Amino acid sequence: MxxxxxxxxxxxxxxxxxxxxxxxxxxxxxxxxxxxxxxxxxxxxxxxxxxxxxxxxxxxxxxxxxxxxxxxxxxxxxxxxxxxxxxxxxxxxxxxxxxxxxxxxxxxxxxxxxxxxxxxxxxxxxxxxxxxxxxxxxxxxxxKSICFYGNCAPFSKQASVLFLQSLQNLEEIAMRQNSYERISGCTTREEIHVGAIGSGTLPSVRSLTLRWMDQLKDLENDNSQSLLLPNLETLELWFCSRLKSIESSAITFRNLTTLRVWHCDGFEYITSYSVAKSLVQLKTLEVASCQSVVVIVASNVGDDDADDAPGNEIVFSHLQHLGLLNLPRLQGVSSENCTVKFPSSVTLSVYSCPIKLKISPNGVLLRVIEDQSSSM
Structure with a gap:
């Protein structure tokens, strides 16, 4: 040797x-x-x-x-x-x-x-x-970085959560190819270890990537009293076919700078209006090959939220890049009762979508209505 x-x-x-x-x-x-x-x-x-x-x-x-x-x-x-x-x-x-x-x-x-x-x-x-x-x-x-493949449940047992908490320089967590319904790693037939998530915040983690998680239904925490990832900056979702939105009790979005959603066919919208308001630091937003997406920001469906009244406005003041690719059902960026504004310097990429978009001089993202008479 x-x-x-x-x-x-x-x-x-x-x-x-x-x-x-x-x-x-x-x-x-x-x-x-x-x-x-x-x-x-x-x-x-x-x-x-x-x-x-x-x-x-x-x-x-x-x-x-x-x-x-x-x-x-x-x-x-x-x-x-x-x-x-x-x-x-x-x-x-x-x-x-x-x-x-x-x-x-x-x-x-x-x-x-x-x-x-x-x-x-x-x-x-x-x-x-x-x-x-x-x-x-x-x-x-x-x-700095841990990737969990297969039925590996990093947030489901007390020993695992406490170990992850002890990693002061841990920045990235990725989960791939597992069959869990929640990121905590529990299915409806399993019980989470009592107290495993209770105070299990991971403040150093800045990036979460979820790929090929076909059974994932939501990003909720089994203990809704605790934020699992309070300082997340990057969230990437790939091939999570049953996931319907980014709403989460495990994540706070106030520090999020990058959001990518690719090949997630369960999404009809990416985020509700109430969550979108917290995306104040967002710099990059990419949505691609999500076959059911109609709008990016939707009304708070079913909520009696005064903030969701007609005429409300969301300003993504830090956004640098918006990419929309292969979204066959896309009708717009937001519901009719909401206006979305971007910096005039934002890079806008729209490909293989049924609509065209442009940014007005005052930063409002508008749908381009083509002149049908010009093609006759």
């Missing part, structure tokens, strides 16, 4: 029988005995990128302290592993109490020297953490 000390990238793919990635054999000076360490150890001090993909027999546990330079880690298709990581001390106590099934064992065991440089993490179908958050604040201290 010493000959691999300069290795910087490790990619392990499609090894159907692989159970352990690397074991260290230690020879004691006195007894000259060969002792297999537990857990197995990596011995790659310069490695910066690891991919463990489609290893159905992989069990772990891996000592994370041997990956001091690791910056990027991807784990997917490791079906026997149900938990990404836990601390040595917590796992040891748990194991002493009763033997654990393979799915209950973490893939990585951590201590004070673990994952000090890790910046990007991608997980497929496993819980991110087991036990209390890391005792040492330097562990995972540089982690």
């Amino acid at each position: 010493k000959r691999l000390n300069a290795l910087e990238t490790l990619k392990t793919w499609e090894c159907k029988s692989l159970e352990v990635v690397c074991e260290e054999i230690v020879v004691t000076e006195k007894e000259q005995e060969v002792v297999e360490t537990t857990p197995p150890l990596f011995v790659f001090p310069k490695i910066t990128s690891v991919q463990l993909c489609n290893l159905p027999q992989l069990t772990g546990c891996i000592n994370a302290s041997q990956l001091l330079s690791l910056k990027r880690l991807e784990v997917r298709g490791c079906d026997k592993v149900g938990i990404f990581a836990a601390e040595f001390s917590h796992f040891g106590k748990k194991y002493e109490m009763e033997p654990l099934m393979t799915s209950q064992k973490p893939l990585f065991l951590t201590d004070k020297d673990s994952f000090l440089d890790l910046e990007r993490l991608s997980l497929f179908g496993m819980e991110i953490w087991d036990g209390p958050p890391p005792a040492d604040q330097l562990v995972f201290s540089k982690l």
